[in-house]
Amino acid sequence: MKTEKVINHIVNWLKDYATQAGVKGFVVGVSGGIDSAVTSTLCAKTGLEVLCLEMPIHQAPSQVSRALHHIDWMKTQYPNVQMTQVNLTQVFDSLIAALPSVDNEEDRFMSLANTRARLRMTSLYYFAALQGLLVAGTGNKVEDFGVGFYTKYGDGGVDLSPIADLMKSEVYTLAKFMGINEDIIKAAPTDGLWGDDRTDEDQIGASYDELEWAMRFVESESNPNPLDERQKQVLDIYNRMHQANKHKMVAIPVCEIPLDLKN
Template sequence: MTNSTTFNSEKINKHIVKWLLDYATNAKVKGFVVGISGGIDSALTSTLCAQTGLPTLCVEMPIHQAESHVNRANEHIDQLKKRFSNVSNERADLTPVFEAFTKQTPSSENKALFNLSLANTRARLRMTTLYYFAGINGYLVVGTGNKVEDFGVGFFTKYGDGGVDLSPIADLMKSEVRLLSSYLQVPESILKAKPTDGLFGDNRSDEDQIGANYDELEWAMIQTENEKKIEDFSGRKADVFNIYTRLNTINQHKMNPIPVCVIPKKFK
């Protein structure tokens, strides 16, 4: 877990905002689109985008969403619009779209895989929606994934929330996301909320799904980088290390480039 006394929020804030502005300028795009979930990652990302001064479109995309998530998303959007004149918002209720999709596709006897597939479908519908708004406005779709999610356990949907143009907070651990969000005055309700992907239409948290919280996963990620092995730990630490290692292994397909079958030149 990152030490708050050594984490320079001011410098990191300025660095990310400059990076976003430089990228948009070089890409010759007008602004940014961010999906707002009511969680801390999207709240921080949209605040950083707003600080660039470029148009920042916050899009809420409920699909049978828990009321608490919707309330937090709206609280954040309202606060951000009051703070930054370049922020606007849209709401695309994707519940009818999702329901229409489920009516046109078969169910499965494997309920666990069926429910996971539907959860990933929600994320991919949202990705499509964000790119629609980006397309009609000439904006970039900005990712909201943090370092543990994107490069540790692969806790994101391939071509869903993983389908973005750029990722400004993907080198920040979750504890660092919390520190920077607090510095940027993200609403207290979001700072205190349990992290959740909101893809199952209930209040299950990320920890419920993964089996470990983000502080534990950060610890395991650091141990892996330091080349520690499972034999070095016991008890809860061994359990967490196993969870991290297993997810990091099975989700490499999300974190690595798409495999390309290279044809030998002599065959062409």
């Protein structure tokens, strides 16, 4: 990959899009992970206004410290970067208290995890509207179009996606080239939605390198080499997740009414 040219291409694309949209810049949720670090840095390179939001909800201290460390680093490199902290823990807890109880709390864990992402999306759009900014998405290609590993109308609710055509490995390549903090590069990827230390790999059952292989395998027209047992397992994980999450990747279905029923 021609890393520097890819970076320049994304930066120019971001700047052109914002200029045509008539906005001042971008707002990015910074989580302490590699994707948000790379996205926020690319936005900062445009020279336009960049607002970084750090939005903990019962967050692990290591995630918070990585996010703040990255934002501090960016502010020393780019004078157009600002930061706001919005602690959503109390908001989240209040919402839980207002919701009806269920017989088995385990049943609503996934729903509550996705609720965290949607509270963050709401906060991002609050500041976007307030300051004339676009919400920049942080999803990469294997997450957004491979396994659908994101929350619909949560981290999937964005105005534009600067790194959604990059595999996870390519995001790491950009991160190293741009000088992203080593603690972020070395940290195990996590969506940070559970209030514990579970990683993306723990949830998915496969690493991003394996998922990238599966995505390329599915997209290729042929593969003459026989698959080993692990490859078969990974391919099954990929296909199951892709099918289950396909509703996130396609346009919202619209019930079209036949003209003879409307006339």
